[in-house]
Amino acid sequence: MEDRYKKTETVRKLILKRRNVEYVLEYSNVTPFMWYKGKYRCFYCAEPMKDPVALREHTAMMHQYANLELVVFDRTKNNRNRDAAVKIDVTDISCKLCPQAVNSLEQLINHLIIAHDAEYDVSVPNCLLPFKLNKDHPSCPICNIKFVFFEYLLRHANKHHLAHDYICDVCGTSFQGENHLKMHNRYYHREGGYTCEHCGVNLATLSKKTLHEKNVHMINLSTCPHCPETFKSPYFKKLHLANVHGVEELKIKCPYCPKIFPQESIMSRHMRRVHLREKNVECQVCGDKFFGPYDVKLHMLKHNGDKKFICSVCGKKFSKKSNLNSHFLTHTGQKKYICSVCGKEFAHRPNLRIHFRTRHPQYVTAQGMRVPVDIDEGELVEISRLELETELESVEETV
Numbered sequence: 001m002e003d004r005y006k007k008t009e010t011v012r013k014l015i016l017k018r019r020n021v022e023y024v025l026e027y028s029n030v031t032p033f034m035w036y037k038g039k040y041r042c043f044y045c046a047e048p049m050k051d052p053v054a055l056r057e058h059t060a061m062m063h064q065y066a067n068l069e070l071v072v073f074d075r076t077k078n079n080r081n082r083d084a085a086v087k088i089d090v091t092d093i094s095c096k097l098c099p100q101a102v103n104s105l106e107q108l109i110n111h112l113i114i115a116h117d118a119e120y121d122v123s124v125p126n127c128l129l130p131f132k133l134n135k136d137h138p139s140c141p142i143c144n145i146k147f148v149f150f151e152y153l154l155r156h157a158n159k160h161h162l163a164h165d166y167i168c169d170v171c172g173t174s175f176q177g178e179n180h181l182k183m184h185n186r187y188y189h190r191e192g193g194y195t196c197e198h199c200g201v202n203l204a205t206l207s208k209k210t211l212h213e214k215n216v217h218m219i220n221l222s223t224c225p226h227c228p229e230t231f232k233s234p235y236f237k238k239l240h241l242a243n244v245h246g247v248e249e250l251k252i253k254c255p256y257c258p259k260i261f262p263q264e265s266i267m268s269r270h271m272r273r274v275h276l277r278e279k280n281v282e283c284q285v286c287g288d289k290f291f292g293p294y295d296v297k298l299h300m301l302k303h304n305g306d307k308k309f310i311c312s313v314c315g316k317k318f319s320k321k322s323n324l325n326s327h328f329l330t331h332t333g334q335k336k337y338i339c340s341v342c343g344k345e346f347a348h349r350p351n352l353r354i355h356f357r358t359r360h361p362q363y364v365t366a367q368g369m370r371v372p373v374d375i376d377e378g379e380l381v382e383i384s385r386l387e388l389e390t391e392l393e394s395v396e397e398t399v
Contacts, residue, residue, distance in 0.1 A: 010178065013124055018076060020127040021086050022068045023118050027096050028108055030130075031059045031089040034075075035154060038264040040133070043086070044071055052089060052133030083177025085129035085162055087154075090141050104141060105130040125163040126176050149268045238262030 025032055032043035033055055039048040040055050044063040049055045076082055090105055097116050102108045105128060112118035131153065132139045137146040138153050142161050147153040164174035166181040170189045175181045186206075193202045194209040198217045203209040213219040214232045221230040222237045226245050231237040239262045241247040251260050252267045256275040261267035272291060279289040281296050285303045290296050298320065307317035309324040313331045318324040326348055329335075335345035337352040341360045346352040356363070 014076065014082060016121045016124045017127050018069075018072050020120050020124060021072050021076075023112060023120050024088070024105075024109065024128060025068055025072070027112055027116065027118065029060075029092070029094050029096060030105070030108075031056045031091075031133075033059075033087055033089060033133075035087065035150065038151070040150075043075065051135055052091075052138075053135070055133070056089065056091070079179040079183065083126065083175070083179045085126045085176070087129050087131060089133045090130040091132050091134075125165070129157055129162065131157065148271070149264065151265060151268070235262065235266070 021032075024030060034041040034043055034046065036048075039050055040052060041048050042055065042058060042063070044059070044066050047058065049058065072086075075086065076084075088105070093102055093105065093108055095102060095108060095111055095116075097112075100111060100115065102111055109118075109120055109122070113120050113122075130141050131150075132141045133150075137148065138150045139146045140153060140157060140161070142157075145153075145156065147156070158176075162176050164176055166175040166178055167173070168175070168181060168184055168189070170185070173184060175184060188205050190206075193204050194206055195202050196209060196212055196217075198213070198219070201212065203212055210220070214221060218230075221232060222234060223230050224237065224240060224245075226241075229240060229244075231240065242251050242260070242262045252262070252264050253260050254267055254270060254275075256271065259267075259270065261270065269291075279291055281290045281292055282288070283290070283296055283299055283303075285300070288299065290299060301319035307319045309318040309321050310316070311318070311324060311327060311331075313328070316327060318327065329347040335347045337346040337349050338344070339346075339352060339355060339360075341356070341363065344355065346355065
């Protein structure tokens with residue numbers, strides 16, 4: 001009986017949420033949109049666009065008579081989108097029914113309820129998520145913070161301006177809705193884990209099972225649309241398309257240096273680490289600051305002392321698998337990093353970079369490391385001074 005009531009209540013809230021969204025889209029000039037693979041997409045036809053101005057013009061001209069009820073239903077019908085708020089651009093927000101000035105989504109909703117008797121239910125959370133879209137610096141209209149990239153603005157808005165009332169009993173992570181919580185439990189906390197159908201090994205999460213199948217059994221690999229090449233991750237596929245097939249769309253240039261990346265998130269991470277030097281995630285134990293949550297997670301291994309990776313040759317223990325792999329090279333004698341100037345070989349890339357800076361300083365400039373004219377530039381990746389320092393910071397003790 002309780003489950004039946006719960007399902008009925010969930011359906012009721014979803015209907016109210018859809019009606020709330022329809023009211024705002026019908027009686028205001030806000031522009032709904034989606035965000036997928038580093039591009040804005042039209043809420044109505046899913047056409048990708050990079051320019052927010054073009055998105056607003058396209059929506060106003062092409063979809064002014066759209067069937068809102070049908071479109072909103074379609075965009076909120078699957079489990080993933082059912083709990084998510086509809087993203088809207090509130091640049092120059094106004095009411096379509098009267099000339100009354102409004103400055104925010106909250107003001108608009110109150111105005112529609114009071115002045116135009118709109119049946120908007122304010123008790124239903126996470127209906128709409130407002131943004132001010134600008135090609136160079138999109139901003140949060142609630143707290144007026146500007147961002148270099150929309151993905152960081154989106155992360156900020158999801159964290160600070162949406163209700164997270166559904167808590168995982170196992171790990172304490174909070175979610176916007178019940179469907180997101182269910183997906184999380186199914187993905188990360190499934191009893192018994194996930195068993196590989198090919199070798200029988202048991203993996204803790206679905207993502208680990210998928211990764212295992214790709215790396216070990218070469219299953220579900222991505223394929224290049226232009227040649228027979230296959231890839232274990234979308235990143236390497238994009239890298240291949242950009243470098244081998246010259247797909248211009250995947251050549252995303254860093255605004256601070258000549259480096260090019262196959263996707264915007266990687267370029268922005270490079271900017272944050274190398275050029276902006278943003279370390280705003282703090283360790284709760286010692287107060288050290290890091291670039292992101294993953295870096296803190298790796299750092300925490302120093303505090304808890306857990307060394308579960310053991311060298312099969314000498315028995316030495318390590319907290320990270322990468323440290324074990326680096327250590328293992330001392331047993332194999334393998335040296336795969338070669339100096340393009342003098343030919344000296346190194347087992348570890350940071351050692352090659354230190355060698356280049358100390359032994360060949362004539363090729364180090366303020367912008368980065370340059371190879372001499374008579375050496376093929378393709379043999380050596382250009383490295384900035386700041387990135388070199390970052391590389392050295394990331395080398396942890398392997399004892």
